[in-house]
Amino acid sequence: MAVLDLQHIRKSFGSFTAVDDVTFEVNKGEIVALLGPSGCGKTTTLRMIAGFERPDSGRIFIGGADMELRPPYERNVGLVFQDYALFPHMTVAENIAFGMKNRGTPKNEIAPRTLEVLQQVQLPGVENRRPHALSGGQQQRVALARALVTRPDIMLLDEPLSNLDAKLRLQLRREIRTILASFECTSIIVTHDQEEAMGLADRIVLMNRGRIEQIDTPARLYQSPKTLFAADFIGHANWIHGTLSKAAGDAGIVATPVGDVRVTMRQGSPEQGPVTLCIRPERLAITDGTVEPATRMQAIAESVDIVGADVRLWSRLKDGTLVQSLDKNIGRAMPQPGSEVMLGFGPDDCVVLPASDAA
Numbered sequence: 001m002a003v004l005d006l007q008h009i010r011k012s013f014g015s016f017t018a019v020d021d022v023t024f025e026v027n028k029g030e031i032v033a034l035l036g037p038s039g040c041g042k043t044t045t046l047r048m049i050a051g052f053e054r055p056d057s058g059r060i061f062i063g064g065a066d067m068e069l070r071p072p073y074e075r076n077v078g079l080v081f082q083d084y085a086l087f088p089h090m091t092v093a094e095n096i097a098f099g100m101k102n103r104g105t106p107k108n109e110i111a112p113r114t115l116e117v118l119q120q121v122q123l124p125g126v127e128n129r130r131p132h133a134l135s136g137g138q139q140q141r142v143a144l145a146r147a148l149v150t151r152p153d154i155m156l157l158d159e160p161l162s163n164l165d166a167k168l169r170l171q172l173r174r175e176i177r178t179i180l181a182s183f184e185c186t187s188i189i190v191t192h193d194q195e196e197a198m199g200l201a202d203r204i205v206l207m208n209r210g211r212i213e214q215i216d217t218p219a220r221l222y223q224s225p226k227t228l229f230a231a232d233f234i235g236h237a238n239w240i241h242g243t244l245s246k247a248a249g250d251a252g253i254v255a256t257p258v259g260d261v262r263v264t265m266r267q268g269s270p271e272q273g274p275v276t277l278c279i280r281p282e283r284l285a286i287t288d289g290t291v292e293p294a295t296r297m298q299a300i301a302e303s304v305d306i307v308g309a310d311v312r313l314w315s316r317l318k319d320g321t322l323v324q325s326l327d328k329n330i331g332r333a334m335p336q337p338g339s340e341v342m343l344g345f346g347p348d349d350c351v352v353l354p355a356s357d358a359a
């Protein structure tokens with residue numbers, strides 16, 4: 001059952017439409033990320049769910065109840081912000097107790113529930129410390145504990161990791177996921193960081209200029225983007241423009257400046273006409289002659305980047321298009337800059353997108 005149901009939400013500030021006809025549901029226990037570039041309307045959407053902004057039109061239901069006339073304090077939501085928002089003059093225990101007191105939790109329950117939730121976020125023994133005596137990651141877990149201890153219907157997290165350094169982000173990402181899952185807490189996380197969304201969420205709502213571009217699991221969003229924007233925003237991509245004609249069954253042929261490309265037509269892909277092919281770098285292989293990919297393209301190697309566990313080769317196709325192929329960094333010899341390379345891919349390695357859809 002949907003714990004949160006947003007129906008055709010719109011919000012404008014003056015003549016600027018920040019959120020435009022946003023509709024989605026979040027199911028019990030699900031973690032959903034609102035992902036998109038700066039200014040696409042993620043935070044405004046979250047603020048409307050929390051009750052800090054009123055939609056101009058559309059309806060929001062939490063646990064089946066219409067939120068239209070409910071102020072923020074009458075919505076059972078937990079909030080976590082990027083700057084932790086802990087009270088600096090209170091101890092960790094007092095911070096955690098604060099929300100419970102406000103909600104009328106019986107006095108005798110507060111201390112045991114505080115200790116229990118600190119165990120659950122793996123911070124036993126810090127109850128008498130003040131926030132400044134904790135690391136950024138620990139403070140964020142206290143903020144999480146403070147919100148979770150009130151047993152909200154839904155947790156709203158706004159860029160919860162953006163104040164932390166890269167290594168800690170990765171670690172806390174896993175911890176937050178584990179904690180939210182252990183509470184079976186329905187959650188929405190706002191982030192502009194695609195890796196964070198992919199690592200944390202069961203589903204991603206990808207937004208662009210106030211509208212929903214695609215709602216999907218992280219894997220499907222990466223493997224089967226529906227628009228150029230989605231393909232471009234998530235991960236890296238090579239683009240080849242051409243004209244699609246339908247062959248037999250689910251096979252298509254795309255005529256491109258670098259030759260004909262055999263593609264697999266998927267549900268929702270264009271039937272014919274101008275298209276853009278999206279080929280992920282790890283799907284564009286340097287062919288060594290042992291396998292014969294369906295599409296082979298001659299190119300000139302330009303440069304090689306070693307990026308930790310991966311090697312990225314940049315090469316130029318005959319029509320001048322710069323493409324990248326990604327290989328595992330396992331000590332294989334890479335083509336020298338200026339040398340000829342043969343790149344190849346199969347019909348399933350590319351996604352066919354409508355060309356008119358500007359990224």
Ligand SMILES: Nc1ncnc2c1ncn2[C@@H]1O[C@H](COP(=O)(O)OP(=O)(O)OP(=O)(O)O)[C@@H](O)[C@H]1O
Nearest residue numbers: 013017018036037038039040041042043044045192
């Ligand atoms: N109170 C407001 N008054 C005027 N414009 C606003 C207001 N709140 C948000 N906006 C505008 O609405 C748009 C969407 O803002 P929002 O904060 O929702 O975007 P976002 O996707 O969360 O971006 P970011 O990641 O930068 O916070 C932005 O252009 C922003 O300037």
